[in-house]
Amino acid sequence: MSIKGKAYIAGIYEHPTRLAKDISLAQIHAQVAKGALDDAGLSKDDVDGYFCAGDAPGLGPMSMVEYMGLKPRHVDSTDTGGSSYVLHVGHAAEAIAAGKCKVALITLAGRPRAEGMATGTVPRSRGGTPTPDEPFEFPYGPTVVNMYAMCAMRHMHEFGTTAEQLAWIKVAASHHAQYNEHALLRDVVTVEEVVNSPMISDPLHRLDCCVITDGGGAIVVAAPEIAAKLKRPKVKLIGAGEFVKTQMGGKVDLTYSGARFSGAAAFAEAGVKPSDIKYVSIYDSFTITVLMQLEDLGFAEKGKGGKLVADGNLIAGTGKLPFNTDGGGLCSNHPGNRGGLTKVLEAVRQLRGEAHPKVQVKNCDLALAHGTGGSLGLRHGSTTVILERE
């Protein structure tokens, strides 16, 4: 069974806040749910499937189901970190195709900024029963940034990738963010400004890192017969893929991500190829994340990603491969330290023709959204969806 054509993105919403001091976590989940249902033209009572991940308060989906007064007959709280919500789109389509639900709601919320969390620079133990890997990693001080930095270091060593090439990714994101009134960082930056920003963990500078923001977002995935009755432009899911990449028992290879497999699966299901894609939303926790994923998804040969992203090639209007036209996680939003959901949102805006006019891709009828959750350098969940305007 394929999910191709079995489900549509019927509603989307991104919370405008980037600092949620006076809003609770549950409240954000409910606000974004309401926003996405309003966008779709559906009501809470239409929802019969609910999807959330580890950012939701409580055990799995239960607290949020109760808080929002939902009555789902299908739930899924699979957590692959920041990529969970891209995965949820695929899983929602599977559930819809199997007749388990017709209107699936996916929510994300987080308040790391309000809580003063040092997201990237402090090693974190998850607490409770240690994971089997924890004793062999945590005492050494792995942080989000230094584990991604090790991928960048190896990429530079093997392929000659440069700090300037990585910087171009941030530069492109900043060109897009200037048009997003909600973006945390709206100033256009230069390659020089990126490589001269303070070194956080070699070779990643401060401006190679994404923002830390509060907020959230939601997606409504609907069965074809539901989507047919709605007034919004129709965005169809035609392919999805997921993969968990690990240290492979010590056969560690930092030069590629699980996108190699999740992307291949999604492209095969969709029956399209990278050169067909008009717009890409690519997880941008760090500049290196973007570069590696673009290679692994097939937009460049392995090791040639530096050339692909350089010289403004990712900038909408002038570049060949416009990416993250909302400013992405690097400039706009990384709600709850989980950037997968917002990747789907901007892909849907592009396909609907509802991106900012300055960054709207012409005739955008085919888009890809991809997430990397967890740690690129330790273990991560890669999830890909391919969406088509109907």
Add this chain to the structure above:
Amino acid sequence: MADTKERKLPAPAVSAETQAYWDAAAKGKLLVRKCTSCGEAHHYPRTICPFCFSDKTEWIEASGKGTIYSYSVMRRAPVPYAMAYVTLAEGPRMVTNIVDCDFDKLKCEQPVKLVFKPTDGGPPLPMFTPA
């Protein structure tokens, strides 16, 4: 240059499955788990081989020689430190730190040798320093 003398290292959580690994660390030895069915060594150590799923695994003592696969100097920490993956002579790559050296001179593929650094109330951690 900063090293672990100024850095308080948290104690690793020891389990029955990995007790021998940490007991050996306390004696200055690094153990690697090897499968007698498929012959592959792996890290972190498990009783069931992650390659062939055989339960016929045993401890071997590592030579302590390796090379840096990748590294990153965490500059934005109270005491900067060098995170690394080291490729052991026995095969597996392990998460570790490079210590007692000039961080600015580190390179991928650089040969390193085993040292141990004390933790806060637990067994010492295997780390590496330029050979």
